[in-house]
Amino acid sequence: MTVDALQHGKAHRDALFRRYVDLRRLAEGSEDQADHQQVAEAYRDFLRSHLARDERAILDLEDEITRLRAEVARLRRLHTGAAA
Structure with a gap:
């Protein structure tokens, strides 16, 4: 890695x-x-800036999985609430 x-x-x-x-x-x-x-979020970004690129990518994917799971749970609640 260069000095710059x-x-x-x-x-x-x-x-x-x-x-x-x-x-x-x-x-x-x-x-x-x-x-x-x-x-x-600012603190998370600062801490992640110390990680290697692939480590940041893994954490970003884990965040996206968590977000999608929460969305699926929300949609299930809406669906079961509408069916009841």
Whole structure:
């Protein structure tokens, strides 16, 4: 890996960390769940920036599987509720 690539990676991680810190500060006194969700997502993005590309891809796929399972469960509830 070149020095430029390493510096770029560090700059990217630093920017993600600053985003997380800024969002956390803004959400500190907030009772809005969306504000805290943004903080959690920013922290997740920062942590994942330290992983290798294939490791990030695996976690992204696991997130998508979780999202799809939740959607299937929601649709089942709608279907069984409509059938009852």
